[in-house]
Amino acid sequence: MSKLIAELDAQLAHIDAQSLRRRRRVTETPSTPRVQVDGRAMLAFCSNDYLGLAAHPKIIAALQQGAELYGAGSGASHLISGHSRAHAQLEERLAQFVAPQIDNARALYFCTGYMANLAMLGALAGSDADLFSESLNHASLIDGARLSRANVQVYPHGDLEKLSVLLAASTAVKKMVVTDSVFSMDGDLADLPRLLALCEQHDAWLVVDDAHGFGVLGADGRGVLEHFNLRSPNLVYMGTLGKAAGVAGAFVAAHASVIEWMVQRARPYIYTTAAPPAVAHALLTSLDIIEGPEGAARRTQLHSLIAQFSQTLQLTTWQTMASATAIQPVVIGANDVAMQVAAKLYERGFWVPAIRPPTVPVGTARLRVTLSAAHTADDVAQLVDMLQQLEKEI
Ligand code: PMP
Numbered sequence: 001m002s003k004l005i006a007e008l009d010a011q012l013a014h015i016d017a018q019s020l021r022r023r024r025r026v027t028e029t030p031s032t033p034r035v036q037v038d039g040r041a042m043l044a045f046c047s048n049d050y051l052g053l054a055a056h057p058k059i060i061a062a063l064q065q066g067a068e069l070y071g072a073g074s075g076a077s078h079l080i081s082g083h084s085r086a087h088a089q090l091e092e093r094l095a096q097f098v099a100p101q102i103d104n105a106r107a108l109y110f111c112t113g114y115m116a117n118l119a120m121l122g123a124l125a126g127s128d129a130d131l132f133s134e135s136l137n138h139a140s141l142i143d144g145a146r147l148s149r150a151n152v153q154v155y156p157h158g159d160l161e162k163l164s165v166l167l168a169a170s171t172a173v174k175k176m177v178v179t180d181s182v183f184s185m186d187g188d189l190a191d192l193p194r195l196l197a198l199c200e201q202h203d204a205w206l207v208v209d210d211a212h213g214f215g216v217l218g219a220d221g222r223g224v225l226e227h228f229n230l231r232s233p234n235l236v237y238m239g240t241l242g243k244a245a246g247v248a249g250a251f252v253a254a255h256a257s258v259i260e261w262m263v264q265r266a267r268p269y270i271y272t273t274a275a276p277p278a279v280a281h282a283l284l285t286s287l288d289i290i291e292g293p294e295g296a297a298r299r300t301q302l303h304s305l306i307a308q309f310s311q312t313l314q315l316t317t318w319q320t321m322a323s324a325t326a327i328q329p330v331v332i333g334a335n336d337v338a339m340q341v342a343a344k345l346y347e348r349g350f351w352v353p354a355i356r357p358p359t360v361p362v363g364t365a366r367l368r369v370t371l372s373a374a375h376t377a378d379d380v381a382q383l384v385d386m387l388q389q390l391e392k393e394i
Helices: 003-017 057-070 078-082 085-098 113-124 139-148 160-169 192-201 256-265 277-291 293-312 335-347 377-393
Strands: 105-110 129-134 151-155 174-180 205-209 235-240 250-255 327-333 365-370
Touching: 057 085, 057 277, 085 105, 085 235, 085 250, 085 277, 105 113, 105 256, 113 139, 113 174, 113 205, 113 235, 113 250, 113 256, 129 139, 129 160, 139 174, 151 160, 160 174, 160 192, 174 192, 192 205, 250 256, 277 293, 293 327, 293 377, 327 335, 335 365, 335 377
Parallel strands: 129 151, 129 174, 174 205, 205 235
Antiparallel strands: 105 250, 235 250, 327 365
16 A cells, blocks of 8 residues: 555544544435435434525525526636626625625625635735634634735634734734634624624724524524624625525625625635526525515524523533524533434434534534424424433433
């Protein structure tokens, strides 16, 4: 065997020894709570399809119609010939949707949230910028910050006193605070009103990744800015469309000048093939649902399931976290025990992922339960019972 392969195999064996090998499972049906995996029907608490739209018949029909109208692929990047009427309509709708929160709003659609974050930070920050990054930020923000070549300073989770000291000490012309709105592994919310006040005081951008808030938070599902009733020219907003919106992609919304700058300069936007137009076409139907009475009803259902789960689950050694969102972690601690619990759950028909370092800090391996409007109260009651039972057994 080649030396190069042998070295990789040794590293993989090391990962195995720490119970850190990640594995994929093959799903065979749409991503609903009753998904079929490797031939078995499971009760799933792992998708980010918070409103249960991923298998919505109207969105599936719109995707099919989009393929008929525009074909299978976009054929090129946006700045060459890949920018279809569907992409343009989607961006207009998204800009209108977030307009109550953002002055002179314009939106830019991306294939994924990961790319949107790389693009946003790369275009707005540069080697002349001080970028203040929350310690629990998503990997795509961390990578975007690195790629931007900005001077990155990480502030501890929720520590706005520390952030305020760092901002006051900064002499950079460009300053930028970057944060998740809903922390993806803990489920808690950033204190955006205070963060925005600090940014306005120090003339800094506030860049918000609302991957887990768009469609879910706020009375009309406009996301975390609506939830906190915030509006400011300093805001740059990223929302994903593969989670609550049920399809794929993401968008950045900000003042039109910010977006035009991104079109001119953001490499992950410029140098990649545009997403299939049919996807953008389907997202127009997603937005109709999110904005309308059905979206409101789905949000009400989701919030009632979140309350049920957090109020009824009683644990003694494992710990829940102070989360009022659809992300409900159960912290177990050791990697191998978290794996064992996830495996036992799976044996009994519940699919709940175990999340381990480096995604979460060492010693805080956890089950990441995610709830969806497509779950029923009975589904949640079954999971609560099973978790309580397993805690006693293990
Ligand atoms: N930001 C956060 C906070 C996320 O949780 C995710 C996805 N897990 C992303 C960005 C990336 O979004 P996408 O999956 O669309 O690439």
